[in-house]
Amino acid sequence: AQRVTQPEKLLSVFKGAPVELKCNYSYSGSPELFWYVQYSRQRLQLLLRHISRESIKGFTADLNKGETSFHLKKPFAQEEDSAMYYCALSRGGSEKLVFGKGTKLTVNP
Amino acid sequence: DVKVTQSSRYLVKRTGEKVFLECVQDMDHENMFWYRQDPGLGLRLIYFSYDVKMKEKGDIPEGYSVSREKKERFSLILESASTNQTSMYLCASSPRTSGDDYNEQFFGPGTRLTVL
Numbered sequence: 765a766q767r768v769t770q771p772e773k774l775l776s777v778f779k780g781a782p783v784e785l786k787c788n789y790s791y792s793g794s795p796e797l798f799w800y801v802q803y804s805r806q807r808l809q810l811l812l813r814h815i816s817r818e819s820i821k822g823f824t825a826d827l828n829k830g831e832t833s834f835h836l837k838k839p840f841a842q843e844e845d846s847a848m849y850y851c852a853l854s855r856g857g858s859e860k861l862v863f864g865k866g867t868k869l870t871v872n873p
Numbered sequence: 874d875v876k877v878t879q880s881s882r883y884l885v886k887r888t889g890e891k892v893f894l895e896c897v898q899d900m901d902h903e904n905m906f907w908y909r910q911d912p913g914l915g916l917r918l919i920y921f922s923y924d925v926k927m928k929e930k931g932d933i934p935e936g937y938s939v940s941r942e943k944k945e946r947f948s949l950i951l952e953s954a955s956t957n958q959t960s961m962y963l964c965a966s967s968p969r970t971s972g973d974d975y976n977e978q979f980f981g982p983g984t985r986l987t988v989l
Contacts, residue, residue, distance in 0.1 A: 773913065796975050808916075808963065808980040815975070850915060854975055859904050859923060859967065860931075861978060865915035
């Protein structure tokens, strides 16, 4: 069965500090991993996907198959990064996503 | 710009009522999804539709049904609402994947349903 674990419900950092949101997954095949973000009073939207290997809003995430992890990182957090972050997994070619329980990030001034 | 709209932002119903949540997308997407979002539980898939009149149960279908009579519209039905169905309901759509390509899911603004 596919499972996504986000061990931190809440994460609080100061502006300018590095931030890492953890995501671990359980899946025997080759997964596709994603991070979705929901800012206050906005709809849920895709932040980035591992296949594209891009940096979005200063965030990066590397798929580590050995550790079955897909942690989201940013070297210098900004207040506007405060949001709810969800890690999600899809089997290759599958239409469906399995979401983690989410991590609420607060960046303090 | 992909637009997914949901019929109500807030809804208050009484236990036992039949409740309809409507979702419309304007990008000709084949796939549509209904999730519920609860604090500490994340997003859980209720139902998924990959074509008109086609549906597939998600992880928590009990107490819900769906209808997809037109490609752009996907309805979630609570046959007899109960207090434990108080939640935020999110609709999403995506184009059909091809091969190993994944297509982004686009979400609506959500409907906060309270069942008294």
